Amino acid sequence: MGIGFLLWTRACFAADTVRPSSPINIFAPASTPASEIYHLTLFVFAITGAMFVVVAGLLCFAVFRFRARKLYEASEPPQIYGSNQIELAWTVIPVLTVVVLFLATARVIFAIQDAPKPPAALDVTVIGHQFWWEYRYPSLGIVTANELHVPLSHLNHPTSTYLRLTSADVDHSFWVPQLAGKTDLIPNRVNEMWIDPQRPGLYLGQCAQFCGVEHAKMLLRVYVDTPEQFTAWVKDQHRPGNQDPSVAAGRRVFETQACMNCHTVTGTAATGRFGPDLTHFMSRSTLAAGAAVNNAANIREWLKSPDHFKQGSLMPAMQLSDQQLDELVAYLSTLH
Ligand SMILES: [Cu+2]
Secondary structure, three states: OHHHHHHHHHHHOOOOOOOOOOOOOOOOOOOHHHHHHHHHHHHHHHHHHHHHHHHHHHHHHHHHHOOOOOOOOOOOOOOOOOOHHHHHHHHHHHHHHHHHHHHHHHHHHHHHHOOOOOOOOEEEEEEEEOOEEEEEEOOOOEEEEOEEEEEOOEOOEOOOEEEEEEEOOOOEEEOOOOOOOOEEEOEOOOEEEEEOOOOOEEEEEEOOOOOOOOHHHOEEEEEEEOHHHHHHHHHHHOOOOOOOHHHHHHHHHHHHOOHHHHOEOOOOOOEOOOOOOOOOHHHOOEEOOOOEEOOHHHHHHHHHOHHHOOOOOOOOOOOOOHHHHHHHHHHHOOOO
8 A cells, every 4th residue: 555655646746747836725815806705715614614513512412411321221211392493493593594605605706796897907818728728918919828927916006817718629617716716618608707916926726627638737827927027028929939040940840740730830831729829838837738847858758749748638649750859849949
């Protein structure tokens, strides 16, 4: 058993997979919707916890107080049939409790849904794919994947981010618990949510709706940038794809193999939309929606056999030669 457990932990923490730098945590809210939900959670815990203590306490008391004292007690205890007071109490108290919990929940739902949109809000369209995330910033003309960058928001000068969520295939769910509750991404429908993160940093999440074999590796990474970081990131995203002549061989492989049918690199003939936009691939610290660290060795392994990191991902293994792999890695590594 001990060895089995060791093997299991080894498998979970294989060296080339990404370990989260911050845990996925619902108890450390960093944005208004998340903190509203957090306070509701505490309230519900307090009420249900108090009920548990009272009911379990009465049960223990009854078990102890009315236990059989002699091994063979001659008579049964007195039998009571029907009690209006007790029946009223166990009907009215639970009904009141449910009403209170319902009202408290409804208040939080409407407070989040009806919050006025601040004029400085940023719009981002999120499109769920099996098994990665596409992000489009219509007002900034940016298309990217898997790692979402949003600006920091101040309570008295909010620069919230409004997400419009939809799906290219099946249902997914966007869940970054430190920023907001879950919102589903459903084909042919647009759902909305907003976040106003108040602390810069990286926030982790996870697709929260089972969407296929690699659902577990459809990870979310949201970078909350200071205004300077965000401006710099936007500026970088506006540069066209790299045309460095030293990697022309790799670019040729990219444009002559099927890569360009599924991936976009702006400034080249590649305009595919089935897979992630690769124009600024190297600006991401992970590849394949958080499945592996983005470095040359892992990119090579990914191109050779995507199954190595994500069994069942929708990117095919392309049967490339060692030389083509090296050239492609050299080319992709210039896409900053
Ligand atoms: Cu999913």
